[in-house]
Amino acid sequence: MMTPNYIIVNQDGKRFCNEAGVDFHGFIYAVNQLDGVKHRYPAIPCYIVMDEAGRLAGRPTHFKYGYAAGIEGYHWSADSSAEIKSGIVKKADTLEELAKMIKAPAENLKAQVARWNKDIKAGADTEFGRKIKKTGKSAFAGTDVPTLFAPLSEKGPYYAIECYPALLNTQGGPKRDAKACVMDVYNRPIPHLFAAGELGSIWGSIYQGSSNVCEALVYGQIAGASAAAEKPL
Numbered sequence: 001m002m003t004p005n006y007i008i009v010n011q012d013g014k015r016f017c018n019e020a021g022v023d024f025h026g027f028i029y030a031v032n033q034l035d036g037v038k039h040r041y042p043a044i045p046c047y048i049v050m051d052e053a054g055r056l057a058g059r060p061t062h063f064k065y066g067y068a069a070g071i072e073g074y075h076w077s078a079d080s081s082a083e084i085k086s087g088i089v090k091k092a093d094t095l096e097e098l099a100k101m102i103k104a105p106a107e108n109l110k111a112q113v114a115r116w117n118k119d120i121k122a123g124a125d126t127e128f129g130r131k132i133k134k135t136g137k138s139a140f141a142g143t144d145v146p147t148l149f150a151p152l153s154e155k156g157p158y159y160a161i162e163c164y165p166a167l168l169n170t171q172g173g174p175k176r177d178a179k180a181c182v183m184d185v186y187n188r189p190i191p192h193l194f195a196a197g198e199l200g201s202i203w204g205s206i207y208q209g210s211s212n213v214c215e216a217l218v219y220g221q222i223a224g225a226s227a228a229a230e231k232p233l
């Protein structure tokens, strides 16, 4: 987000993470919370909620990245006016109205905004420890993503953007050993079966920026050498 005037809430109208503290490669870890009782993922989708100052502060997204920008050539308008028109950004005069639009309990959303504003004024995010002082440059691409200074406005309009996690990488797949041999469920190498690259990636537990291509090259060579060294069954 390019503005401090926002929070991200789940379908219950509640914050669920430090919105400014999650690297975008790893946002799935923040939203991937299963509500085992109701069998649902309350943060998929989740909602960016911002006020008028937030909207006018700039695009709510890194507009040069992602499938829509990079592949489809879509460019988010500077003040989100085009997206309000198209309905991607929902606009409401009050928090009650906005809650209705995102189908969240209005009392929760109002209580969340009130708590957030109280926290900012008191100087600490007591829920998730989001930094509330301006920290300058963000680690991402040198952009100056402001941390928050301002509480959300007491007056509308307010805006909400529905968000879903998008897959950049899958990383899952069969486990392999140091010779790139695929392991069976008992952790024994399966003869003549090798894997490399993102399938069964060694970075399965967490995305390591830029390490995938390197892994594909390294494991591709290992798998090729291992396969060439195999004797026919």
Ligand SMILES: Cc1cc2nc3c(=O)[nH]c(=O)nc-3n(C[C@H](O)[C@H](O)[C@H](O)COP(=O)(O)OP(=O)(O)OC[C@H]3O[C@@H](n4cnc5c(N)ncnc54)[C@H](O)[C@@H]3O)c2cc1C
Residues within 6 Å of the ligand: 168, 169, 196, 197, 198, 199, 209, 210, 211, 212, 213, 214, 216
């Ligand atoms: C937007 C984006 C940005 C990325 N940025 C980076 C980055 O900066 N640095 C980095 O290291 N990594 C990056 N990655 C990840 C990296 O590109 C991938 O991890 C890597 O390309 C995976 O290589 P691979 O050979 O394992 O798989 P793939 O490149 O997915 O190759 C699999 C191939 O198998 C083919 N295939 C599928 N099914 C079949 C079938 N049944 N029969 C025959 N062929 C089949 C597919 O068509 C495909 O050509 C990025 C990925 C994305 C999507």
